[in-house]
Amino acid sequence: MREIFKAYKLLFGFGKKYCKLLLYKVFILAIIAGLLAPVGIYIDKEIINRALLSAKFNNFEIKSLIPLFIAFAIIALLKQFLSDLSYGYYSQKFQLVIRTKVRGELLEKASKIKYEYFEDEKTVEIIDRTFNDFDNSVRLLFPMYVVYFLTSSISLVGFIVFTAKQAWWVPLVLLLPFFPYLFLQYIKRYDFYNVIEKYWKKDRINDILAEYLKSRNYIREQRIFNSFNYLIDIYEQRIIKRNKEFEKEYKKYWKDNLIYNLIIDITIVINLLIQLYMLLTNNPNTSIGLFIALSGQILGLKGLYSGLIVPILSSVRQMRYINFYYKFYEFENTKSGSINIVPKEIEIEFSDVYFKYPGTDKYILNGVSFKIPKGKKISLVGANGEGKTTLIKLLLGLFEPTSGHILLNNILLDDYSEEARCNIFAPIFQDFYKYSLSLKENIAVGSIDNIDNYKMICEAAESAGVTQFLYKLPNSYDSQLNRDFTEGVDLSGGQWQRIALARAFMGNKPCILLDEPTSQLDPMAEAKLYEEFSNIIKDKTSIFITHRLASTKITDKIFVLKDGKIEEEGSHDELMTHMGIYYDMFNSQRSWYKEENIC
Numbered sequence: 001m002r003e004i005f006k007a008y009k010l011l012f013g014f015g016k017k018y019c020k021l022l023l024y025k026v027f028i029l030a031i032i033a034g035l036l037a038p039v040g041i042y043i044d045k046e047i048i049n050r051a052l053l054s055a056k057f058n059n060f061e062i063k064s065l066i067p068l069f070i071a072f073a074i075i076a077l078l079k080q081f082l083s084d085l086s087y088g089y090y091s092q093k094f095q096l097v098i099r100t101k102v103r104g105e106l107l108e109k110a111s112k113i114k115y116e117y118f119e120d121e122k123t124v125e126i127i128d129r130t131f132n133d134f135d136n137s138v139r140l141l142f143p144m145y146v147v148y149f150l151t152s153s154i155s156l157v158g159f160i161v162f163t164a165k166q167a168w169w170v171p172l173v174l175l176l177p178f179f180p181y182l183f184l185q186y187i188k189r190y191d192f193y194n195v196i197e198k199y200w201k202k203d204r205i206n207d208i209l210a211e212y213l214k215s216r217n218y219i220r221e222q223r224i225f226n227s228f229n230y231l232i233d234i235y236e237q238r239i240i241k242r243n244k245e246f247e248k249e250y251k252k253y254w255k256d257n258l259i260y261n262l263i264i265d266i267t268i269v270i271n272l273l274i275q276l277y278m279l280l281t282n283n284p285n286t287s288i289g290l291f292i293a294l295s296g297q298i299l300g301l302k303g304l305y306s307g308l309i310v311p312i313l314s315s316v317r318q319m320r321y322i323n324f325y326y327k328f329y330e331f332e333n334t335k336s337g338s339i340n341i342v343p344k345e346i347e348i349e350f351s352d353v354y355f356k357y358p359g360t361d362k363y364i365l366n367g368v369s370f371k372i373p374k375g376k377k378i379s380l381v382g383a384n385g386e387g388k389t390t391l392i393k394l395l396l397g398l399f400e401p402t403s404g405h406i407l408l409n410n411i412l413l414d415d416y417s418e419e420a421r422c423n424i425f426a427p428i429f430q431d432f433y434k435y436s437l438s439l440k441e442n443i444a445v446g447s448i449d450n451i452d453n454y455k456m457i458c459e460a461a462e463s464a465g466v467t468q469f470l471y472k473l474p475n476s477y478d479s480q481l482n483r484d485f486t487e488g489v490d491l492s493g494g495q496w497q498r499i500a501l502a503r504a505f506m507g508n509k510p511c512i513l514l515d516e517p518t519s520q521l522d523p524m525a526e527a528k529l530y531e532e533f534s535n536i537i538k539d540k541t542s543i544f545i546t547h548r549l550a551s552t553k554i555t556d557k558i559f560v561l562k563d564g565k566i567e568e569e570g571s572h573d574e575l576m577t578h579m580g581i582y583y584d585m586f587n588s589q590r591s592w593y594k595e596e597n598i599c
């Protein structure tokens, strides 16, 4: 219960902050809607009693009934109007506020939390559900449940007032099944919600599979490999299995509901009989009018009960989603030190760095130590999965070392502010993002502060060779990329890679980190880029991850990563003389090139 109050405090806080008036309007509306029930009973009673009286004495006077008829019509219309206003308008409006303002707050928080939360399944669930389920829960909790609960409570009070006048025990009979009904519903429904929760993980896996079946990038491969039917089969089998399990739960739920409904139905009959008894025994506070008016309401007792119970019970379920919101806000923000200066030159030092990914036991880095002097360029090589990209992620502060230190110009990396770090490093990963934005924006994301610096964007594009295909684009730098929009243009992998490179050249950052920057370029383009590279990166400190060992020649030194350690270190010639891992790797590639030449 405390959690529910806490959640409503949070929601009313949003309401107060973003739409104060709406908050008040909802409460006023709910109170009016609640009052309509007892007022309706009174009006119905009066109309029937007066009509019967007139008929008895044969002096039917329509005039005296007109105000009552008008009130009757107003109540009937108002009921519908208030319901539409509440569920059709206020509810949507509040959700829109949540979707825009609160989601904006969530996005801002997401931009600050440590990157590691996006790579751990447990925390990914929290992020996913905060974004997807939270605003839906909010819509239900407010205004829906609030209106539902307030309206039903006030209606019930009206009911109690009318029936208590007949005899003190009549409202008790009315309320008698409420508590066992609430209790049974609580236990069973709670179970049912627990079952639903278990399916989140399975549903997520299915959703990911469904995404493969409808997303352009995946469909191409499925067509080529003809794996479409196989994936559809898996998807269908999973869904059928899930639905069967779910069906069992629904059946159980339906059976339980039969019992609840029976309790309510028996209550309805008992209360109707009580009203009849009151009428037949000439109870002074009963009349035919009241009997008919109350009977109508008693028949709707189920709605009244669910109006009281559903908001309470469903609120319990919604708390799970609201809890995701709290957990999300408990995520630590990326550490940001106090040093705001961006040095012109950077020296990088890893000192005995150990690292394992959060939630895993295996050390990916096992005591890595090295130093890259200012302005020097190194190649980082090693077999797949040796931890090259991981090392870059650590250098960027996306993850923190499990132990050991990373220093920039002899200062701990953590001591630099986040902003400074962003302005020091220009990283390009293998899986860089292809934004459905204009070419200009796609380049400028590398240093978004320079989005309007046309000269810088052009220079970055020139350095990365983007200008070589610029003439093919319909609107030059303003061309929309990707085919998500009708006017969008598709580019080749190599062309995209050049754009990604251009991002790295934005903002004149002192340290460039390139993770396989030329893997998609054709050999001539790659060779040319290497030629130009020294000029482009000039005095910048650079780390160059590559599997094409020929490219290591443009760097000053080569580090070979093996079993989480720098196993070899030196120039190309030194490592070749050493005849270790690098020597073997280089020779295997050399022989491959030779064979190809022979062909």
Ligand SMILES: Nc1ncnc2c1ncn2[C@@H]1O[C@H](COP(=O)(O)OP(=O)(O)OP(=O)(O)O)[C@@H](O)[C@H]1O
Pocket: 119, 120, 357, 360, 364, 382, 383, 384, 385, 386, 387, 388, 389, 390, 391
């Ligand atoms: N978020 C993560 N959680 C757990 N393990 C991870 C995560 N990301 C990567 N790994 C693991 O870390 C190891 C190193 O991965 P990394 O991408 O750094 O290798 P790499 O040397 O860059 O490989 P490649 O040459 O294939 O790009 C791999 O075994 C990988 O499975």
